[in-house]
Amino acid sequence: MKKILFLEDKSYYQDLGILEKVDNNKNYTLEFNGIRKYKISIEKLKKYHCVVSLFYTNPVSNFIIIKAKQQNIKTILISDGVFDFSNAFNNRMQLKYGLKLFHPIIHDIFLSVGKQEKNYFGKGVRAIQFLPKKVINTKVRIPLPNVNKILITTANTAYFNETEKELLISILKRIIQELDSKGHQYFFRIFDENIINALNVKPINNQVEGSFEQALANADYVITTPSSISINAMYHNRPVAHLQYRDLPIYLQSAWVISGSYPIGKTIKSMLEKEEDRLKIQNNILEQYLVQNTPSEVFEDAIHSEIINSRNNDIDIFVNKNLKNMLESRLNFNLEYLARRLYKGLKKKKIFRKLRYKIK
Numbered sequence: 001m002k003k004i005l006f007l008e009d010k011s012y013y014q015d016l017g018i019l020e021k022v023d024n025n026k027n028y029t030l031e032f033n034g035i036r037k038y039k040i041s042i043e044k045l046k047k048y049h050c051v052v053s054l055f056y057t058n059p060v061s062n063f064i065i066i067k068a069k070q071q072n073i074k075t076i077l078i079s080d081g082v083f084d085f086s087n088a089f090n091n092r093m094q095l096k097y098g099l100k101l102f103h104p105i106i107h108d109i110f111l112s113v114g115k116q117e118k119n120y121f122g123k124g125v126r127a128i129q130f131l132p133k134k135v136i137n138t139k140v141r142i143p144l145p146n147v148n149k150i151l152i153t154t155a156n157t158a159y160f161n162e163t164e165k166e167l168l169i170s171i172l173k174r175i176i177q178e179l180d181s182k183g184h185q186y187f188f189r190i191f192d193e194n195i196i197n198a199l200n201v202k203p204i205n206n207q208v209e210g211s212f213e214q215a216l217a218n219a220d221y222v223i224t225t226p227s228s229i230s231i232n233a234m235y236h237n238r239p240v241a242h243l244q245y246r247d248l249p250i251y252l253q254s255a256w257v258i259s260g261s262y263p264i265g266k267t268i269k270s271m272l273e274k275e276e277d278r279l280k281i282q283n284n285i286l287e288q289y290l291v292q293n294t295p296s297e298v299f300e301d302a303i304h305s306e307i308i309n310s311r312n313n314d315i316d317i318f319v320n321k322n323l324k325n326m327l328e329s330r331l332n333f334n335l336e337y338l339a340r341r342l343y344k345g346l347k348k349k350k351i352f353r354k355l356r357y358k359i360k
Contacts, residue, residue, distance in 0.1 A: 001027060002049035002303065005034040007061045012054055016080060017133025018111075020296035022303070035060050042071060050074035050303060056101055057094045065106060076302055077107035080132055081228040082289075083117045085248040090160035108307035111298065113228075115288045116251045126308050130298035131291050135228045142217050142236045148272065150179065150186040151219035151238075153212075155227035158192060167245035168225070169198045171260055175223060178264045184272070189215045221271055226252045234286040239271045239279065252289075255282035 004022070006013055010032040013019050022028045034051065037044075038060050051068040053061045056077065065075050079102070088094070088101035102110075102121060109126045112118045118129040152175065159165040176199065179186050188206040190196055196206065207215045212229055213236075216222070222233040223241045230252055233240045241256035255278040256271045258264055270278065291298065 001029055003029045003031070003047055004303070005037070005048045005051045006030065006032045007034040007051065007053040007058075007064060008055065009033055012080075013052075013078075015132070015134045016078060017295035018078070018130075018299035020294070021300045022296065028303075034064065038064055040064070040067075042067070045073065046071055048073055050076055052076045052078065053107070054078050054080060057097050057099050059097065062106070069106065069108070074109065074303075074307055075107040076109045076111065076299075077102075077105055078111045078299075079113050079117075081135065082113050082226070082231070082252045083120075084226070085250065086160055086164065086246050087157070089248065090164075091157075092160065109302050109305055111302060113289065114251055120251075124308060126302075126305055128298060128302055128305070129291055130293070130295050131231075131289060132228075133295050135231055135289075136235050137211070137232075138213060142213060144220050144237065145218060147218075147220060148185060149219050150184060150221045150223060151189060151215060151233075152176075152186055152223045153189040153215070153229065154192065154195065154225045154243075155229070156191060158195070158225045164245060165194065167260070168243060169195060171243050171245055171258060171264075172199055174260070174264055175258060175268070178268060182265070182268075184268070187215075187218070223258065226250050226254070230254060231286065231289050234282055235290075239274055240282065241267060241271050253285050255279065255285065 010019075010030075013032075019030070023030060035058070045067060048068070051065060051073060053065060053076075055061050068075050083102065088103060091101065094101055105121060105125045107125065109128065110121055111130045112121055112127050113129070113131060113135070115129055118127045121127045152172070154168070159168055172195070176186075188196075188199075188201050189208060189212065190199075190201060190206060191208055195201075207218070212232060216233060216236055216238065219238060221241070222230075222238045223243065224230055224233070225245075226242050230240050230242065234254075239256065240254045241258050242250075242252075242254040244257050244259035256267055258267050293301070
């Protein structure tokens, strides 16, 4: 029997769909919230076959991962969505730790979203492609309503600095102006209060209640910032246009791109006409993210995969930074753990979501 230590709450892994083959399976014993075990003895740690984590920048999690690697215990890192270079290099929540998302990966195995992303990160680490369950919640394709209505939405965190925010809002304003001038129907699914206020989005025209799939059921087209919802929309046969407002590369492409340098009206016209060549491009893009095996099948394969033994200077630097961030204090740990539990509960509440975007 293989014992597996998951460093975060079970619900996170359930959302990803990776537990179905290993949970309640006599061949495995699963333990969650392993972050509480950061002072675990080497003797007890050695009883685990592998240690799994989600939060790359959490110094407590990384401290446990480092301890596990020192004892040649297999370590697995899981990405919960598409990789974004701006998130990696500009997100202040990571910069405060002196870290860049997934640069480097200290774990032995990395479950990555996207074929190109897998190749990018597969240097010195065994990268395995998978697609989290939450990216495409329903395999049954949502019918097109055929009402020629456009959904305008963004990632939950659509910008990481003032420049990105201003450029994004500017492009969205121009899109709305173009749609209004042509009499096209559209609605929003935007949670960010800064964007809502800048665009003067009325609550009646902002479908934030319910799931993304429920909003998608009312739309024939989607305009969005690049994120996992793009994959969802493409899967459900909606033409997708990405907003381009950054100077960093992106792996997740779209068949239509709206930027400040090309006539927006032409791009929207092409999307509304569902140009055949563009749809072929979109389907090819989608294929780069779909995988045959379920998330739980991929995860079980990862448990049994051989590791690649490698070490480089970037990993040494990461370890040193993490140890600097990590204070071996029971008080600090309890605050970390309890804060995450509290945040997880509060973020489900509508009033907290609004407050979060006001103070961001």
